[in-house]
Each structure stands twice: as structure tokens, then as C-alpha cells.
Amino acid sequence: GAGVSQSPRYKVTKRGQDVALRCDPISGHVSLYWYRQALGQGPEFLTYFNYEAQQDKSGLPNDRFSAERPEGSISTLTIQRTEQRDSAMYRCASSLAQNYGYTFGSGTRLTVV
Amino acid sequence: AQKVTQAQTEISVVEKEDVTLDCVYETRDTTYYLFWYKQPPSGELVFLIRRNSFDEQNEISGRYSWNFQKSTSSFNFTITASQVVDSAVYFCALSEKELGSYGKLTFGQGTILTVHP
Numbered sequence: 001g002a003g004v005s006q007s008p009r010y011k012v013t014k015r016g017q018d019v020a021l022r023c024d025p026i027s028g029h030v031s032l033y034w035y036r037q038a039l040g041q042g043p044e045f046l047t048y049f050n051y052e053a054q055q056d057k058s059g060l061p062n063d064r065f066s067a068e069r070p071e072g073s074i075s076t077l078t079i080q081r082t083e084q085r086d087s088a089m090y091r092c093a094s095s096l097a098q099n100y101g102y103t104f105g106s107g108t109r110l111t112v113v
Numbered sequence: 114a115q116k117v118t119q120a121q122t123e124i125s126v127v128e129k130e131d132v133t134l135d136c137v138y139e140t141r142d143t144t145y146y147l148f149w150y151k152q153p154p155s156g157e158l159v160f161l162i163r164r165n166s167f168d169e170q171n172e173i174s175g176r177y178s179w180n181f182q183k184s185t186s187s188f189n190f191t192i193t194a195s196q197v198v199d200s201a202v203y204f205c206a207l208s209e210k211e212l213g214s215y216g217k218l219t220f221g222q223g224t225i226l227t228v229h230p
Contacts, residue, residue: 031216042117042204042220043158055216091158101148102218104158 002026004105006092012111013082021077021108025094032075033102034067037089049075082112116140117207119221126195127229134190134224136205142166146208146215147181147188152223153201164188195228202226 005024013019025032031050035043045059051072060066064082069075079086089109093102118137126132138147149161162172164181172179176193192199202225206218 033216033218035218040223042206042223043218045217045219048216050216059217089156093158101160101163103160104150106157 004092004094004103006090006105006108008108009106010109010111012113015083015112016081018078018080019082019110021079021090021092021110023075023077023092023094023105025073025075025092026103029094029096029103031095031097032069033093033095034075034077035091035093035104037091037107039088043091046077079110082110084112086110087112116219117205117221119203119205119224121224122222123225123227125227125229128197129194130228131191131193132195132226132228134192134203134205134226136188136190136221138186138188138205138207140186140207140209142209144210148206148208148218149179149188149190150204150206150220151201152204158204161190192226195226197228197230200226200228 004026007022033048034046036046037043047057047060047067048055049069052069064080067077087110089107091104091107093104095102116139120135145166147164151159151161162179169181169183178191180189202223204223205221208215208218
């Protein structure tokens with residue numbers, strides 16, 4: 001597609017539920033990244049992929065968070081047993097290669113109530 | 114210690130004024146990359162510039178210019194003749210080699226720029 005597409009745009013979920021956030025990168029972009037941005041803060045790295053391989057997951061806060069990109073294109077970030085502190089904007093980005101400028105998607109605003 | 118420090122939390126200027134946004138970074142690598150992103154009120158993150166550590170030449174793009182000084186670990190961003198549409202949060206970011214690659218960006222806290230008519 002023309003840009004990085006994320007769905008849903010908004011997600012409200014009850015504490016304890018699992019959520020899956022989807023990212024569809026720009027066609028042909030090798031690298032895909034997930035970031036989390038709290039209100040008034042800069043984006044914080046979660047994880048990234050080159051093709052289908054997860055290269056770095058050091059930013060995932062705990063084992064409730066996981067991500068996959070099984071065919072090297074669309075990626076899913078899953079949060080299990082959500083907690084209120086998980087509420088944030090989750091942003092996906094893609095790039096042609098790892099140190100090029102990223103193109104960010106519009107993000108998914110997650111609210112855990 | 115913060116790897117990327119944007120000391121100015123908020124800046125307010127009047128249209129047509131010049132404004133400089135400061136960014137200071139910290140790294141032990143000799144090869145690294147620096148970025149600036151703009152986040153307008155609509156919320157998206159817009160890529161502005163990428164600079165590698167070996168290129169200290171200043172860059173100008175229209176009303177935007179960037180001053181990279183390795184000696185002071187700074188990568189400052191200047192907007193000349195600011196306009197209301199420049200109102201946004203601006204983020205500076207650093208990419209270092211970690212786990213063998215440069216994939217991860219470390220962002221600063223951002224500077225909120227408000228340009229008044």
C-alpha cells in the first residue's frame with residue numbers, strides 16, 4: 001500500500017482481555033518496527049523485524065507482549081491479559097532497510113478500562 | 114542517563130520568528146544515525162531528516178536547517194521564518210548499533226513548538 005496501515009485505529013478493552021494490533025507495512029519494506037508512545041512522551045521501542053525474523057525484542061515490557069510477522073509482511077502485536085498501564089498509542093513503522101528513515105503508521109490508541 | 118536529551122520542553126514564538134530546537138545525544142559508537150521527526154496535532158509522525166555520524170555537513174531544506182556538531186554531540190534544528198503550520202511536537206532520535214544492527218531508534222522527550230499568528 002501507499003503508507004503503513006494500522007488497525008484498529010482505536011481499541012477499548014477491559015482489563016484482563018487479550019488484544020491483537022495489526023500492522024500492514026509499505027509494500028517491499030524489509031524492516032518493520034513496533035513502538036509505544038505514552039501521552040507527552042517520545043515513542044519507546046518495543047521490537048523489530050527484518051523480513052519474518054524478529055531481530056530485537058528487548059523493548060517488550062514483559063512476557064504478556066509478543067509480536068510476529070510470519071510471512072515477512074503483515075505483523076501482529078499481541079498483548080495478553082491487558083492491564084491499565086498498557087494504555088498508550090501503539091505505533092508501527094516500516095523502512096526499506098534498517099537504518100533508513102522510518103515511515104510510521106497512524107497508530108492504534110489502546111485504552112484498557 | 115538520557116541518550117537523547119531535548120532540554121526545551123515547550124517553545125512559543127510569533128510567526129516569522131526563527132526558532133532553534135536543541136538536541137544533545139550520548140553514544141560510545143563511532144557510527145550512528147540521527148533523525149528528526151515532526152508530530153503535528155493530528156498525531157502522525159513525519160520523518161524530516163536522517164544524518165549519519167560521518168557527515169557533519171549542515172543541511173538546509175527550504176525553511177529547515179540542521180546543525181550537526183560531533184564535538185558537542187548536538188544535532189540542532191532551526192526553522193527560519195516560522196509559520197503557524199510549524200506548530201507541532203518535534204522529536205530527535207538516535208540509532209546505534211545494537212545486537213549487530215541499527216534497527217532501534219531512541220527518541221528524546223520531544224519539544225512542543227507553538228507558533229502564534
